[in-house]
Amino acid sequence: MTVSGVRWLTAAAMLAASCGAEIANPTGSCEASGDGARAGYHSAGDSTWLPDCQNSLRREYWRVFAVSAASAYTIPRLDGEPRLQPVCADATHAMAPLVDRYGLCAAAMNQEEVSRVNDMAPIDALTLTHFLHLQLRFTATDNWLGIDPFPIPADILDACGLHPDINSAELNALCERERDRLQSGIGIAFSYTGPGATELVARLNELYGIAPAP
Secondary structure, three states, X not given: OOHHHHHHHHHHHHHHHHOOOOOOOOOOOOOOOOOOOEOOOEOOOOOEEOOOOOOOOOOOOOEEEEOOXXXXXXXXXXXXXXXXXXXHOOOOOOOHHHHHHOOOOOOOOOHHHHHHHXXXXXXXXXXXXXXXXXXXXXXXXXXXXXXXXXOOHHHHHHHHOOOOOOOOHHHHHHHHHHHHHHHHOOOOOOOOOOHHHHHHHHHHHHHHOOOOOO
């Protein structure tokens, strides 16, 4: 995000705050499609999902939930997020003040740090998630998980449903495994490897509207 974009969002937040105590979305007037919960991953609780009205993707990976007009948290959390590391290495980056304010360059290690990450100004949380969505691309990895970032279970099922007629047997096996997990309600830690995982990566990028890598 450009510096001018950050300034625009900040000005919008100030205007929203002046309109009263109601939790307003500083990015625009778009309506949330539900409460923001994602099956097999998280619930919204009593929080209010504030979707990024300026998001260029088809859906959000990082979601902002407000608990008041002045406090919000994100799911997934942003502390230690690899896509913020270039910001951490550049003190002149437009995102650097926000990343530093909430201590996001490393994973939170104690309750004080966790509380800070979970108590962001809504405009700050939305500015950070907007920036991250500009960097988002699912990729196959060599670590135990096999896909970066972590594929959200509901996203996997939606990705599996994009082209069911041409899904490979390997991808179908991953899809069935994920479907069985959600139906069972048991939070099993899966890894995603092999040809089916590579195919799933492409489907996830398509689902989010992320253009193929050049």
